[in-house]
Amino acid sequence: MGKVFGKRALDIALSLLDELLLLAKKQPCEPEIVPEAHPGLPKGTRIVHSIQLTDLLHGGHSPAVDPEFEKEHLEANYKSEHVEPWQSSDGAIYLLNELCAISPKEAAKYLPQVAELTSLSGFHHADCLKETIY
Numbered sequence: 001m002g003k004v005f006g007k008r009a010l011d012i013a014l015s016l017l018d019e020l021l022l023l024a025k026k027q028p029c030e031p032e033i034v035p036e037a038h039p040g041l042p043k044g045t046r047i048v049h050s051i052q053l054t055d056l057l058h059g060g061h062s063p064a065v066d067p068e069f070e071k072e073h074l075e076a077n078y079k080s081e082h083v084e085p086w087q088s089s090d091g092a093i094y095l096l097n098e099l100c101a102i103s104p105k106e107a108a109k110y111l112p113q114v115a116e117l118t119s120l121s122g123f124h125h126a127d128c129l130k131e132t133i134y
């Protein structure tokens with residue numbers, strides 16, 4: 001684990017994985033594409049890239065996140081009421097990939113859940129989710 005954040009960063013990453021990894025199972029089925037249904041994110045929505053959390057896990061410092069961050073602050077940056085459930089799972093898969101290099105034993109515990117995600121197909125972006133997995 002990173003020298004700077006150590007167990008704290010690992011605990012936060014595991015907490016996020018527990019919460020976000022299987023959210024795609026809650027994605028509503030979408031029988032047809034309706035372009036008007038997804039006009040885009042509202043103006044002013046803050047987007048935080050996964051590289052910032054990756055930097056923190058590896059003990060680095062991401063300029064967009066204060067080194068004295070609290071769990072609530074980090075989670076608030078990764079949650080948005082405008083994120084689809086499958087997108088949360090997709091991001092969690094990237095986080096899990098980074099966790100594999102840092103703590104393979106902890107990461108291995110999530111592989112059965114990732115296997116569950118591969119069976120999803122009732123929504124338009126299911127293939128995007130599977131692409132991230134494979």
